[in-house]
Amino acid sequence: MINKEVLSALGREGVIVNVGRGAIIDEKELVRFLVQGEIGGAGLDVFENEPRVPEELFALDNVVLSPHNAVFTPESIESSSRIVIANLEAFFSNEPLVTPFMDD
Numbered sequence: 001m002i003n004k005e006v007l008s009a010l011g012r013e014g015v016i017v018n019v020g021r022g023a024i025i026d027e028k029e030l031v032r033f034l035v036q037g038e039i040g041g042a043g044l045d046v047f048e049n050e051p052r053v054p055e056e057l058f059a060l061d062n063v064v065l066s067p068h069n070a071v072f073t074p075e076s077i078e079s080s081s082r083i084v085i086a087n088l089e090a091f092f093s094n095e096p097l098v099t100p101f102m103d104d
Helices: 004-010 027-035 055-059 074-092
Strands: 015-018 041-044 063-065
Touching (some): 004 027, 027 041, 027 055, 055 063
């Protein structure tokens, strides 16, 4: 989704933030754009080949890296807790689980 054309459109003042999926950005192009100063910066919580992070990113002052933890918000933790409780209640009541798990 985020390729060379999109990165070019951001320009030298543009900043990209990715807390979704690493694969939505062409990571090789992103690194090249950042190293060459063709975009302003990046905030990255996810990477194309986690846990491997491109080494070039560690040396850049215009990049903020986080270890895939943007999902841990109070709201997401509360929502996950509700699902776990609902599944436990269903399991111990011999009811269908809210989020069944299929083991292949």
